[in-house]
Every structure is written in structure tokens, then in C-alpha cells.
Amino acid sequence: MGRLKRISFLVLLDIVFANLAFLGSLLIRFETIPLEQWQFYLATFLPYTVIRLLSNHFFGIYRRAWRYASIDEVLAIVGAVSVGSVFSVTLCLFWFGSLPARSIVVLDWFLNIGLLGGSRFLWRMVAPFINVLPTVQPNTTLKNVLIIGAGDGGVLVARELRNHYKGEVRLVGFVDDDQKKQNQRILGFPVLGTKEQIPAVVNQYGVDEIIISMPSVPRKVIREIVAVAQETGKTVKILPGVFDLIEGNVTVNKIREVQIEDLLGRDPVKVDIVGMSAYLADHVVLVTGAGGSIGSELCRQIVSLKPKKLLLLDNCENNMYDIEMELKAKSKVEIVPLVKDIRDRRSIETIFAEYKPDVVFHAAAHKHVPLMEQNPEESIKNNVFGTYQVAAAAHRHGAKRFVLVSTDKAVNPTSVMGASKRIAEMIIQHLDTISSTTYVAVRFGNVLGSRGSVIPLFRKQILAGGPVTVTHEKMIRYFMTIPEAVQLILQAGALASKGEIFVLDMGEPVSIMDLATTLIRLSGLQPYVDIDIKITGMRPGEKLYEELLTDEENVNATTHERIFVAKPSCLDTELLQKTITAFDENPRLILPTDQYTTASFIQGFLPDFVVVTNAEDEKVGPPRHLADEAAASLGR
Numbered sequence: 001m002g003r004l005k006r007i008s009f010l011v012l013l014d015i016v017f018a019n020l021a022f023l024g025s026l027l028i029r030f031e032t033i034p035l036e037q038w039q040f041y042l043a044t045f046l047p048y049t050v051i052r053l054l055s056n057h058f059f060g061i062y063r064r065a066w067r068y069a070s071i072d073e074v075l076a077i078v079g080a081v082s083v084g085s086v087f088s089v090t091l092c093l094f095w096f097g098s099l100p101a102r103s104i105v106v107l108d109w110f111l112n113i114g115l116l117g118g119s120r121f122l123w124r125m126v127a128p129f130i131n132v133l134p135t136v137q138p139n140t141t142l143k144n145v146l147i148i149g150a151g152d153g154g155v156l157v158a159r160e161l162r163n164h165y166k167g168e169v170r171l172v173g174f175v176d177d178d179q180k181k182q183n184q185r186i187l188g189f190p191v192l193g194t195k196e197q198i199p200a201v202v203n204q205y206g207v208d209e210i211i212i213s214m215p216s217v218p219r220k221v222i223r224e225i226v227a228v229a230q231e232t233g234k235t236v237k238i239l240p241g242v243f244d245l246i247e248g249n250v251t252v253n254k255i256r257e258v259q260i261e262d263l264l265g266r267d268p269v270k271v272d273i274v275g276m277s278a279y280l281a282d283h284v285v286l287v288t289g290a291g292g293s294i295g296s297e298l299c300r301q302i303v304s305l306k307p308k309k310l311l312l313l314d315n316c317e318n319n320m321y322d323i324e325m326e327l328k329a330k331s332k333v334e335i336v337p338l339v340k341d342i343r344d345r346r347s348i349e350t351i352f353a354e355y356k357p358d359v360v361f362h363a364a365a366h367k368h369v370p371l372m373e374q375n376p377e378e379s380i381k382n383n384v385f386g387t388y389q390v391a392a393a394a395h396r397h398g399a400k401r402f403v404l405v406s407t408d409k410a411v412n413p414t415s416v417m418g419a420s421k422r423i424a425e426m427i428i429q430h431l432d433t434i435s436s437t438t439y440v441a442v443r444f445g446n447v448l449g450s451r452g453s454v455i456p457l458f459r460k461q462i463l464a465g466g467p468v469t470v471t472h473e474k475m476i477r478y479f480m481t482i483p484e485a486v487q488l489i490l491q492a493g494a495l496a497s498k499g500e501i502f503v504l505d506m507g508e509p510v511s512i513m514d515l516a517t518t519l520i521r522l523s524g525l526q527p528y529v530d531i532d533i534k535i536t537g538m539r540p541g542e543k544l545y546e547e548l549l550t551d552e553e554n555v556n557a558t559t560h561e562r563i564f565v566a567k568p569s570c571l572d573t574e575l576l577q578k579t580i581t582a583f584d585e586n587p588r589l590i591l592p593t594d595q596y597t598t599a600s601f602i603q604g605f606l607p608d609f610v611v612v613t614n615a616e617d618e619k620v621g622p623p624r625h626l627a628d629e630a631a632a633s634l635g636r
């Protein structure tokens with residue numbers, strides 16, 4: 001039905017119902033309609049009808065999709081009828097000076113609500129059962145679908161399937177762990193059991209596809225459900241994110257295949273937008289390593305906070321070109337691309353002298369552990385000396401804030417890369433004690449999808465037909481998404497005050513072996529059947545598990561539930577000052593040139609540093625829960 005025809009039909013219907021309500025109220029009041037009341041009705045017929053239609057129009061009665069009517073539509077109907085009644089009474093008092101009877105107003109109000117609302121909600125009830133246009137060809141085999149989650153998300157998905165796809169799918173029911181929902185029916189479909197009974201339900205009802213519709217539950221629960229569902233060998237899909245549920249905008253198009261981010265991603269991060277904007281808006285911001293995974297996402301989120309100018313610094317021109325074009329296409333913030341090396345003191349000094357950045361995010365670093373084990377001196381030159389050049393320039397030119405993006409590999413490091421980042425942390429902590437610039441470091445673990453991380457590697461290996469290579473069957477790592485890590489980095493920058501090392505809560509660690517198995521299954525393949533998993537042995541510098549704190553450090557809570565402050569350990573001030581002086585005077589005399597001088601340089605700062613080449617017997621300790629430790633440190 002065309003829009004104009006639809007509105008015309010509803011207007012005619014409302015004309016009939018409004019007058020039936022008026023006549024009905026007269027009939028109920030007087031049992032029969034006297035002649036003088038007929039005369040009253042005929043005299044007020046036209047203005048009364050116009051008032052009712054105008055009131056309906058004002059409340060949007062003709063613009064609403066009534067097949068999806070809810071409490072908002074009920075309120076609109078009550079409002080339209082009530083306003084119409086007020087103006088009708090005003091009309092009668094103005095025109096005739098009186099009303100036939102006061103009860104007429106109340107009766108007319110109730111009858112209008114009943115007829116207007118009843119007609120709309122009758123359509124709401126019957127619309128799902130009316131097939132105006134067939135969606136599939138006759139004799140199409142129906143797909144049996146099972147929904148995991150009988151909450152709001154599951155109900156919305158079930159309604160969407162029932163209303164628009166009943167010619168394609170047959171919903172067999174729900175699975176939910178809530179014992180109160182067991183053996184109940186929701187929208188006419190049964191709750192068939194809990195997640196442990198998924199395999200039995202799939203077999204009993206011939207389920208072809210499983211839809212996980214639990215957008216607000218923790219990722220740990222999603223991982224457990226996906227693991228059980230995948231064992232059935234059926235197609236597993238998911239309704240992503242709580243945003244769609246809040247907006248009520250759930251469609252089958254938004255239901256997609258399960259992705260690794262659904263399983264390893266964290267629950268939504270709440271950030272202080274006002275606090276973040278305060279130290280970035282209308283300021284000149286410099287991001288080093290701007291073309292990398294973390295650096296580029298930092299740039300994307302910073303431009304949304306309206307800085308005065310955003311300086312992009314990276315030594316890779318291809319990465320620089322990509323992020324520059326992307327930012328200029330979506331933002332009016334002035335973008336300044338700077339293809340420079342952070343180790344080039346003259347270039348860094350020129351940048352700070354010319355642009356005077358207020359805030360510096362230092363994300364530039366060599367980060368690949370095995371590569372840095374083969375080229376240890378380059379790790380020191382870039383991660384230590386390069387960091388110092390940028391941090392020292394920030395001090396000399398009066399930057400307000402310097403944020404170092406660090407890593408959990410800096411904790412009790414067993415790799416040259418980790419050791420270089422720990423020394424970089426020490427240097428910026430020392431600079432904070434002698435500078436008006438506020439220096440902080442933000443320490444976190446692996447990020448999903450970053451260049452060189454394990455997940456892109458596994459995906460490439462699966463596409464190539466395998467095998468998927470895992471260095472050790474007991475290896476575990478912390479993971480978080482790139483956008484979440486960057487949000488927390490920006491938030492930590494807002495909390496910075498006195499040379500802190502902020503530690504991000506990474507949640508529960510993930511087994512790399514489980515990760516490989518999950519990725520293979522998400523690709524529609526079976527581990528060890530379609531794709532083999534091969535144990536290759538640990539590489540130099542690797543640990544079975546990463547830590548977030550050194551043995552000397554403890555944590556304090558901050559105002560953000562996901563960010564903690566590592567209590568500073570004692571720094572060798574004399575050594576740090578000597579190193580800084582050497583960097584300033586003649587870095588060639590102190591920077592290492594090979595693996596032997598690299599080891600000597602690191603052990604000056606970290607006497608116990610030893611590269612782990614074989615950790616087969618290393619025990620995997622329990623993960624440290626930062627929230628519990630922070631509470632304990634406060635005596636809670």
C-alpha cells in the first residue's frame with residue numbers, strides 16, 4: 001500500500017471512529033439519542049472531526065509503523081485523544097455555552113482511545129501473519145534455527161525471524177541458562193534447555209544454524225557458548241554488540257559469522273570524554289609511529305576530540321600516506337605528515353621548535369621479539385635512544401604531557417625488546433622528576449589484529465592450508481582490541497600527574513593453543529582433520545606467559561575501573577643521569593653495536609636480565625588480578 005493511500009485510509013478510518021465514539025457516548029449516557037442531541041451532534045460534527053484529525057496529526061499518529069507498535073505508540077494515542085477532548089470541550093463551551101452532560105466527555109475519551117488504539121494494535125497483532133509478498137519460492141526447504149539467549153536480544157531476533165523470514169527459516173526455540181525461563185514459551189517458541197544441552201537440542205530438532213543473541217554478556221561466557229556450539233558442527237552466528245539492542249535496530253543482516261574479536265574482545269569501555277577532550281581539544285598533538293597499528297588508531301580517535309593540529313610522525317612513507325589520506329578525508333583538523341626518524345636528533349629538535357606540540361603520544365618502537373633478538377642493537381637505538389630524543393625534546397620545548405606506549409614484555413624482561421622498553425620506562429620516569437613536562441607510560445599486552453601479531457599469522461596459515469604453528473602448547477597471552485587499547489591510552493593520558501606507569505586491565509589470559517583451535521573452527525574447518533596444528537618450540541626471548549607488574553611493583557586503583565597505577569620502583573638516578581648525559585654529548589660511545597655490547601648496556605640497568613632460550617620447564621603462574629591487588633593495597 002502506497003504511503004498516500006495508507007494515510008488516506010487511516011484518516012477515513014479515524015473519521016468514522018471519532019464520530020462513532022461521539023454517538024456511542026451519547027447513546028450510553030441517554031440510552032437513546034434525543035432529538036436535541038442529534039441537533040447538537042450535527043452542529044458540531046465538522047469542527048469536532050477536524051479537531052480529532054489535527055490532534056492525531058500533531059502526535060504523529062499517521063507517521064508511525066503500527067506493525068511495530070509499543071508503549072510509545074500507546075502514549076501517543078492517549079495524548080492525541082486527550083488533547084482532542086480538551087479542544088472539543090472548549091469548542092462546545094464557546095459555541096453552545098454548555099455541554100449536553102459532563103459524563104459525555106469521559107465516555108467520549110474512553111471510546112476514542114478504545115477505537116483508535118484498538119484498530120492500530122489489531123494491525124500490530126495480525127500483521128506478522130499476513131504474507132503480502134512471498135520471500136522465497138514454494139517448496140523451499142526450511143532452515144531450522146536455534147537461538148542462544150532468551151533475553152531481550154533473543155526476543156528481538158526471534159520476532160525478526162518470525163515476521164520477515166518465516167518462509168525461509170523455522171525457529172525451533174531458545175536455549176538459556178536462566179532456570180526461571182526453563183519450560184516456558186516466548187513468542188510461542190519453547191525454551192529447550194541450558195547451554196550444556198545445546199548438542200542434544202541440535203540433534204533432537206535437526207538444527208541447521210545456531211544464533212547467539214546475548215549482546216550484553218561478558219566475553220568469557222560467549223567463548224564458552226561458542227566452544228559448545230562449534231562442537232555440533234553446525235553454522236554458528238552471532239548478534240554483535242549491545243548498541244543494536246539499545247536502538248531496537250536488530251535485523252537479520254546484522255547477524256553475522258562469529259569472529260575472533262567476539263571471543264577475545266573486552267566488554268565495552270567507558271571513557272571520560274570530557275576529561276579526554278580537556279587536554280587534547282585546541283592543542284597541538286604529536287603522535288610518533290603514526291602509521292602503525294596503535295599509532296594510526298590513536299590518530300583516528302584524537303581527531304574526533306578536535307585538536308588544534310595533529311602532527312603525524314613515522315619513518316615509513318607508505319604507512320604515513322595511508323593514515324594521512326584517511327584522516328584528511330574525514331576530518332577538518334589540520335594534519336601535518338612528518339616522515340622522520342625518531343633517532344635523528346636534529347629532525348626531532350626542528351619539529352618541536354617549529355610546531356611546539358603540547359601533548360606527545362610516543363608509539364614508535366621496534367616490537368617484534370624474534371627480530372630484535374637477531375638485531376639487538378637496533379632495539380636499543382630505536383626503543384631507548386629514540387624514545388629519549390623525543391622525550392628530551394618535549395622537556396626542552398615545554399610540552400605539557402608525554403605519554404609512552406609501553407608493553408607487558410617490559411616486565412621482568414627475557415627479550416631484548418622487552419628490556420629496551422623497560423629502560424625507556426625508566427628514562428621517562430627520571431625525566432619526570434627534573435622537568436615541568438608530565439611523563440607517563442601506559443603498559444598493556446597484545447592487541448588483536450596488530451601487524452605481526454599471532455592472529456593475522458594464524459589466518460594466513462589457515463588460508464594456505466596449514467599447518468598452524470604454535471611455539472608451545474602451554475603458552476598464554478593477554479589480548480585486547482586496538483580501539484579499546486587506544487581509548488584507555490587516551491584516558492590514562494588524562495589521569496597523568498607525576499610520572500606514573502599506568503597498567504591496563506587485560507582481563508583473563510588466553511591460551512594460544514585454544515586460540516589456534518578456535519580460529520580453525522571459525523573458518524569452518526576441523527583442527528587436526530582439515531588443518532594441522534604444529535608445535536615449533538619457543539623462540540629466543542619468549543616467555544610462556546607475560547606479566548603486567550615487576551616483582552617490586554604493586555598497583556593502586558585510579559578513577560577508571562580498567563586503569564591501574566604501578567607503584568614506582570627505585571630508580572638508579574646516577575646511572576640514568578650518566579646515560580642521559582652520554583646520549584646528549586656523544587651517543588656513539590654508549591649505543592651498542594652488537595649483541596655483546598647490547599647485553600652489557602641492558603645489564604647496566606637490569607642486572608638480572610637473562611635471555612630465555614628454552615623455557616620448557618617454566619611454570620605458568622596464575623594471572624595477577626589488578627582490581628583485587630589494588631583493593632588490597634588500599635586495605636579494603
